[in-house]
Amino acid sequence: MVIAIGFEGSANKLGIGIIKDGVVLSNPRHTYITPPGQGFLPKDTARHHREHALSVLQQALDEAKIKPQDIDVICYTKGPGMGAPLVSTALVARTVAQLWKKPIVAVNHCIGHIEMGRLITGSKNPTVLYVSGGNTQVIAYSERCYRIFGETIDIAVGNCLDRFARVLKLSNDPSPGYNIEQLAKQGQKYLELPYVVKGMDVSFSGLLSFIEEKAPELIEKGEYTPADMCFSLQETVFAMLIEITERAMAHCGSQEVLIVGGVGCNKRLQEMMGVMAEERGATLFATDERFCIDNGAMIAQAGWEMFRSGITTEMKDTTCTQRFRTDEVEVTWRK
Known part of the structure; x- marks a missing residue:
């Protein structure tokens, strides 16, 4: 039994989700919404993520009815995405991993979407x-x-x-x-x-x-x-x-x-x-929209697959990159 928590913040949605062996225990998110006619700027989006990170994290733990010591692995979005929001979300994941003394896994955002889609729909x-x-x-x-x-x-x-x-x-x-x-x-x-x-x-x-x-x-x-x-x-x-x-x-x-x-x-x-x-x-x-739109559970699911196949990320390598292609990742968890 492996419980994974995922931190997603590559664009205007901050999501933190918890997965236990393919079951979604919680998946709250908070969206940064700008006035009509305006897009969202990286620095403002990053500020939004910093402001809401702790409340969304607490909500994820409460909904899943688990404690930090129950979690086996911390997963976060490495990229692709907007630089400042990615970094602010990764900072939370790194801090949590060190406070809770848990291994960490850097996840490709696109692969998070694919693995979540495969899990929810059952497509092979x-x-x-x-x-x-x-x-x-x-x-x-x-x-x-x-x-x-x-x-x-x-x-x-x-x-x-x-x-x-x-x-x-x-x-x-x-x-x-x-x-x-x-x-x-x-x-x-x-x-x-x-x-x-x-x-x-x-x-x-x-x-x-x-x-x-x-x-x-x-x-x-x-x-x-x-x-x-x-x-x-x-x-x-x-x-x-x-x-x-x-x-x-x-x-x-x-x-x-x-x-x-x-x-x-x-x-x-x-x-x-x-x-x-x-x-x-x-x-x-x-x-x-629960699973299509950016969410934390998809990062937890991809990280769960990676962790079970023996992959973890060294703390010194827990960086972010705005350009991280889907085909750069070795998929070790699929037959």
Whole structure:
């Protein structure tokens, strides 16, 4: 029996979760929300994490009904992510590990998402579409590594959605992407947008520039509503993502597809992916916002897998890195 606690703070969500042999005991988080039209800056986000770290930690322990001495391993997000929030969260994890005299494991954020998705859905060996505010990748496991088959060559899909939400001055509560999703349900008129797929990679920056420039003018003229714009944006970017995911599935001979990351909660993305999977005779696996959006339990789960396979991190190596690729990690825990 191994109990792991995970600290996640790579972006605007501070999460601390506790896992006991594949069972989520607690998974509280606190989100830093900025006013409409504004993004979140690293220094302000780091301050938010510092202010709420102890209360979220106490909440995680209380909900799990365990004491510090019951925990076997401390896990934290090494990267990728925003530098200042990563460092402030890692500082808490390092302090706790030394106070409680526990081993520590540095976890790749992307692999945290994948392992959480596999745990919650029960998928065995899926092709993974990982979509969030900072990352967009199509991933499949092969020979002790999560291989990246395709990715964004500029900005992540979540970043694209968030930035367009700022143009429309949509609320950041609970998240700009969620509010775009709700508005898109009312959209009826499709505006053709640049569709950029280059082999297995996608590009969103040109599409974003196009719609940022066109939207205010077309909305003012009454030709399109904000809902139409959100609908058009979602349909286009999701179609691009499903195209490269299907190509990866065909290459791997895969019959499972798993969507992870914050954008993975989007019901329209899940619906479109479900149609593609059904046409291929494949199975779609997806989770809800409890486990898709950044959370501490996913870091605990990945760290739990690593710890059980014999991996720990020396205290001198408990650093953070803003760029930490999914395929840089040796996956020692999978057959």
